[in-house]
Amino acid sequence: MDKILLPKNTTTASFIKRINRFVATININDQVFRAHVPSSGRMKELLLPGAQVLIAPSPPGGRTDFKLLMVKHHSAWISIDSLLPNRLVKKALQNNSIPELNGYKRVFSEQKYGNSRFDFLLQSDNKADCYLEVKSVTLVESGVARFPDAPSERGSKHLNELVDAVAEGFRGVVMFIVQRSDAVIFSPHERQDEKFTKALGRAVNKGVEVYARQCTVSPAGVILGVNLPVVIEESE
DNA sequence: CCCTATTACAAGTCTCAATT
DNA sequence: AATTGAGACTTGTAATAGGG
Numbered sequence: 001m002d003k004i005l006l007p008k009n010t011t012t013a014s015f016i017k018r019i020n021r022f023v024a025t026i027n028i029n030d031q032v033f034r035a036h037v038p039s040s041g042r043m044k045e046l047l048l049p050g051a052q053v054l055i056a057p058s059p060p061g062g063r064t065d066f067k068l069l070m071v072k073h074h075s076a077w078i079s080i081d082s083l084l085p086n087r088l089v090k091k092a093l094q095n096n097s098i099p100e101l102n103g104y105k106r107v108f109s110e111q112k113y114g115n116s117r118f119d120f121l122l123q124s125d126n127k128a129d130c131y132l133e134v135k136s137v138t139l140v141e142s143g144v145a146r147f148p149d150a151p152s153e154r155g156s157k158h159l160n161e162l163v164d165a166v167a168e169g170f171r172g173v174v175m176f177i178v179q180r181s182d183a184v185i186f187s188p189h190e191r192q193d194e195k196f197t198k199a200l201g202r203a204v205n206k207g208v209e210v211y212a213r214q215c216t217v218s219p220a221g222v223i224l225g226v227n228l229p230v231v232i233e234e235s236e
Numbered sequence: 237c238c239c240t241a242t243t244a245c246a247a248g249t250c251t252c253a254a255t256t
Numbered sequence: 257a258a259t260t261g262a263g264a265c266t267t268g269t270a271a272t273a274g275g276g
Contacts (some may be wrong), residue, residue, distance in 0.1 A: 021267040022247040036248060040266040063247065082266090083249075110251060150267070 002092040002224040004084055006069060007056050010219060015051040015071065023064060026053060035066040039082040041138055041149035046071045046078060054219055070219065077217045078180040082136040085177035086119055088215075088224050089134050093120065097224075100211060101173065104130065113165055118158070130171035133158050137178040137186070137212070145183035145212060145228060147176055148193050156199040159208065166207045174203070176212040176230075179222060186212030187231045201232050 013026040018037060024047065026035045035055055037047075054070035054077065070077045086109075092098050093107050104122035111121035113131055120132040135155070139146045148155050162172035176186055188197040204210055210232075214225035 018268075020246060020269065038248075042267075058248090067248090 002088060002095055002097055003221055004088050004091065005221040006054075006219065010054050010056045010069060013053050013055050013066070015047055015053045016049060018047055024068060026055065026066065026068075033065040034063070035068050036064040037068050037080075039068075039080045039136065039138065041080070041082065041136070043071070043080060043138055043149060046073050046080065046138065070217065073180075074182075076180065076182060077219060078138055079215070079217050079222050080138055080179070084222060085134050085136045085179065088177060088222060089120070089132075089175065092224055093122070100209070101130070101132065103127075113161060118162075128169055128171050130173060131162060131165045132173045132175065133162060135174065135176045137176050137183075138180070139189070140178070140180060140183045143182065143184035144231075145176070145178040145186040145214075146189040146192070147186075148189055148196055150192065155193065155196045159196070159199040159203045162208045163203050163206045172203075172208040174200075174208060174210050176210075177224075178212060178214050178228065179217060181214055181216050181225065183212075183214055183228055185231050186228045187233070190233075197232075204232060 013028045016025040016027050016032065018024045021040065022037055024035050024037050026033050036058055052072040053068055055066040056069055058064045058067050069081055070079050090109065093101060096102050101122060104124045106123040108121040109119065111118055118131045119134045122130040122132060135147055137145050137147045139149045159174065162174060166172040178186065188200045190197040200210065210230050212228040212230050214228055216223040216225050
């Protein structure tokens with residue numbers, strides 16, 4: 001089983017507000033602390049005032065007291081650490097437990113390609129190199145997991161670079177890791193980022209493979225779950 | 237004057253390169 | 257071999273600039 005365990009010294013707190021991209025304030029026993037927000041998404045549906053959050057102490061010497069790990073939403077925990085999916089996928093690759101990506105001998109992290117850096121490069125002696133990009137998803141709307149949570153120029157750029165890689169004869173894969181368990185399908189967030197949605201459709205047409213995975217989330221950790229159907233609507 | 241648009245800044249973590 | 261520094265990465269906020 002592919003699983004990322006959270007540190008044992010976690011506690012809960014009440015979310016107050018997000019100060020900026022990186023910092024939020026939280027309430028513990030009516031005392032206010034600063035907490036690092038380890039995710040670039042907006043998460044405005046999740047980070048509501050009063051929401052229960054799971055936190056861990058930040059390393060000493062930093063500028064925040066705690067780090068946000070999860071937020072409770074409709075009585076379910078959702079992981080908001082955008083780096084966790086990378087660790088999860090890395091573990092799964094090492095365990096050879098992602099059927100679509102089995103059989104590669106070597107795994108490299110953060111490999112440069114063109115002007116981008118992809119999360120993983122998979123290599124074997126007898127097949128083409130495979131570039132893999134992992135995306136963290138925290139937003140679900142009525143069963144539909146959505147990405148991105150905020151318009152991102154980089155997201156589209158990554159997809160286009162994957163298309164280039166495929167055109168060169170490599171294998172290109174993007175994998176969306178949905179850090180919650182209430183999704184039924186995955187679909188790009190067209191309202192939020194039209195460019196990304198179009199880029200994803202184009203990428204698929206050009207041979208980039210797209211997968212989405214659900215997760216089982218609890219305060220103990222995050223377990224990689226089943227595949228979700230990927231639905232990309234044709235808009236043109 | 238006010239509303240919109242643009243811009244700079246803040247922060248934590250990771251990687252890679254350079255230095256000890 | 258181990259440590260350090262720079263750079264990339266990201267959005268909300270505030271300050272500033274520009275147009276009406």
